[in-house]
Amino acid sequence: MPVKREITIGGGGLAGLALGIALRQRRIPVVLHEAGSYPRHRVCGEFLCGVRPETLTALGLADLLDSATELTEAVWFRNGKQMIRHALPIPGRGLSRYHLDHELAVRFRALGGVLHEQQRLLPEHWARPGTVLAIGREPDPSSDLLGLKRHLRDLPLEAGLEMHCSPGGYIGLCPVEDHRVNASALFRLRPEIKGPREDLQRRYLLACGFDELVGRMDQATPDPDSCAAVTSIPQGRLPRRLPAHREICAIGDRFGMIGPFTGNGMSMALESAALAAPLLADYAHGLLEWEATVDAVARAQRRRFSRRLLLSAVLHRALFHPVTLPLLTDLGRAGLLPMEFLFRQLR
Numbered sequence: 267m268p269v270k271r272e273i274t275i276g277g278g279g280l281a282g283l284a285l286g287i288a289l290r291q292r293r294i295p296v297v298l299h300e301a302g303s304y305p306r307h308r309v310c311g312e313f314l315c316g317v318r319p320e321t322l323t324a325l326g327l328a329d330l331l332d333s334a335t336e337l338t339e340a341v342w343f344r345n346g347k348q349m350i351r352h353a354l355p356i357p358g359r360g361l362s363r364y365h366l367d368h369e370l371a372v373r374f375r376a377l378g379g380v381l382h383e384q385q386r387l388l389p390e391h392w393a394r395p396g397t398v399l400a401i402g403r404e405p406d407p408s409s410d411l412l413g414l415k416r417h418l419r420d421l422p423l424e425a426g427l428e429m430h431c432s433p434g435g436y437i438g439l440c441p442v443e444d445h446r447v448n449a450s451a452l453f454r455l456r457p458e459i460k461g462p463r464e465d466l467q468r469r470y471l472l473a474c475g476f477d478e479l480v481g482r483m484d485q486a487t488p489d490p491d492s493c494a495a496v497t498s499i500p501q502g503r504l505p506r507r508l509p510a511h512r513e514i515c516a517i518g519d520r521f522g523m524i525g526p527f528t529g530n531g532m533s534m535a536l537e538s539a540a541l542a543a544p545l546l547a548d549y550a551h552g553l554l555e556w557e558a559t560v561d562a563v564a565r566a567q568r569r570r571f572s573r574r575l576l577l578s579a580v581l582h583r584a585l586f587h588p589v590t591l592p593l594l595t596d597l598g599r600a601g602l603l604p605m606e607f608l609f610r611q612l613r
């Protein structure tokens with residue numbers, strides 16, 4: 267079928283690059299603008315769980331996770347005490363964004379995609395027909411959440427995924443490639459805690475009472491280049507109703523960000539690309555007009571993600587609350603929390 271229109275993508279994270287690859291497989295011209303460059307470290311737990319093999323195949327990425335470590339068990343700690351140990355109903359994969367995003371960028375270019383690094387897509391272009399916004403979460407200036415990530419070498423873990431919680435914040439530990447462990451944390455911002463980038467996570471962990479964990483981490487070798495921080499993280503809201511999105515086609519975190527503790531954001535980014543690709547291909551072939559395309563992409567994502575986003579928003583609040591966090595973990599310890607059910611509902 268002749269191609270009549272080009273697609274422009276803003277944002278070369280998982281959603282944007284996966285969409286670009288899926289469209290290039292259909293021989294549709296794609297120009298992608300990425301604000302940063304590759305490879306680079308990002309604040310992300312790097313625990314990927316929930317994306318189905320069919321989704322990866324539809325994106326032309328069936329082998330993407332073959333080299334990633336399979337993770338089958340999770341352990342939850344509260345204030346240093348082990349509370350819940352459970353098998354992961356769906357195994358996860360540990361793979362750094364440093365490696366993953368770079369690999370996707372290489373594949374996109376190899377398929378003939380045009381990728382401009384260090385180039386922002388400016389707001390005046392966002393509503394242009396044929397433009398897809400995959401620029402990550404919409405910053406929430408009212409948020410008091412701080413994300414801090416670093417890699418450590420040779421840190422033995424209790425399970426494929428370790429989650430440590432306190433009302434001041436939580437941290438997830440998961441092995442990635444090259445004998446590294448990703449340590450990604452979300453804290454309530456505390457302006458009195460200051461320090462060099464490399465030491466900030468450690469200082470927050472101590473302030474939250476994670477002394478035992480810090481003792482373990484101090485035995486490992488941190489990679490200072492892997493340290494990254496983000497603020498203004500949305501606190502868990504449903505994406506706005508359709509009319510607000512009518513003129514802008516948004517995918518991935520830009521459509522809606524799920525709580526990082528779910529370990530499902532990367533999967534959602536890939537899923538949203540797979541949902542959007544055939545609709546954007548119809549637009550490129552002249553079978554759909556732009557307004558109908560934007561509407562169809564938003565509807566498909568709402569259908570797939572609304573339940574997850576809602577449940578995650580509720581659980582996110584509970585995890586940060588001084589009353590509900592102990593309640594949740596005590597229930598889990600007593601075997602009264604339907605972990606498998608919740609895990610599946612968040613995917």
Ligand SMILES: Cc1cc2nc3c(=O)[nH]c(=O)nc-3n(C[C@H](O)[C@H](O)[C@H](O)COP(=O)(O)OP(=O)(O)OC[C@H]3O[C@@H](n4cnc5c(N)ncnc54)[C@H](O)[C@@H]3O)c2cc1C
Binds near residue numbers: 315388452531
């Ligand atoms: C602390 C924390 C821990 C997390 N842990 C996990 C986890 O363990 N597992 C999981 O699945 N998910 C996790 N997530 C969520 C996951 O990182 C995101 O859901 C995922 O990265 C979303 O992909 P995306 O492509 O939509 O956005 P992003 O990966 O954020 O990519 C957006 C891209 O757009 C670029 N950009 C921004 N503005 C512009 C512009 N104007 N023009 C051009 N480019 C632009 C950025 O540089 C970036 O490369 C975590 C998130 C946080 C904050």
